[in-house]
Amino acid sequence: MVHIYVSLDKLAQKLTQVGLLKGGYEFRAFAQSFSVNQPLFSIIDVGQGKERADYRIKEMLRTFSDNPTCKHIIFGGCHDQGYLLNLDQYKHDQRKAERITLLETTASARGFAELPNFKKTRFDSVFRYDPLPEHQYNSPVQAQVQAQVLAQAPAPIVSPPPGLPVRQMSKSNAVAPPAPLIENNPAVTASPTVTASKLVAQSTGSSAAADASWATVGKTGAGNGTISIASNNSNKKKKYIYYNEEGHRLDEPLPPRDRNAADAIDKRRDKAGRNFCNNWHLSNGKCNNGDFCNFQHAPKLNAGELNALRYKARSIPCKRVDCENFDCYLGHQCSFERDQGYCPFPDNCKLKETHGMDKTKYVRYDEDGNEEYARPK
Known part of the structure; x- marks a missing residue:
């Protein structure tokens, strides 16, 4: 049995952005082929959201580590220190530890080398041994896509209907969202990515005081170059969900109880x-x-x-x-x-x-799926 948990859209956007894919459709096609090739092979799309894959991986490890019909587990989580606590309970139980082999791909996180009784293995012909680059590079795939773009005639400029306002975004106020959240067009060369921890939102006018401590990195907005001019009910209070950095949900205080x-x-x-x-x-x-x-x-x-x-x-x-x-x-x-x-x-x-x-608010989601990160102190 092979179970791979991943956010297909986020990883596809990243792979496209660094030039390893032409578009997200290639990654979805690969995932479908992988899942149908063997009856017990599955790539599970966990969707957007922090810790979704981790939560499922930890549950699968717990379920099969105690299953007497399971002979051996190859666990591919050495890149993330968050799994150390789940493996810690087995490190002094040699019988259980010998049934788990740690799969190393990129450099292992600190702590995995110190785990006793666990075997380790690598499959460098299957998995990447170096992390994905932070910035885009000109791969053969990307060069081919750029050549196709240059060969295309420019699209005609369509003027907006009379009476509709035309809004132009100032480049000085634009904030680039982190790579996994951009709705990326594979036919366009992307700018260097900005991680959430480095993101600093720039606010103007009276809206600066409203959300001064949060930097927006949502899926919607200026990522695809379009701006909605549809009417918006500004009186409706937006709902948010808050999480700490480990992905645990945090509750907002209730009004005083009568x-x-x-x-x-x-x-x-x-x-x-x-x-x-x-x-x-x-x-x-x-x-x-x-x-x-x-x-x-x-x-x-x-x-x-x-x-x-x-x-x-x-x-x-x-x-x-x-x-x-x-x-x-x-x-x-x-x-x-x-x-x-x-x-x-x-x-x-x-x-x-x-x-x-951890009671510190790290990220919040709104009802539209946009996520915003707290600015570093």
């Missing part, structure tokens, strides 16, 4: 003898169980009572540390530790596994 509202829902719960349906009250009346639900639906709670119910729901841990549900009402970190610096119930806290986690 004690009277909290007492009111407790009394209603005790009187009915049933808890409230979080799905129905906190998800705009969405409950798949309908009249067969064992929890309370109508009448609706007022704003203060809903906020008090959210506090209760936050005490229940979400099963996904990398949760991507914008409307998830469950907890992803201990609010006591986040707000007070410590948890008064360290042993009984339902979210005690999040104690000590």
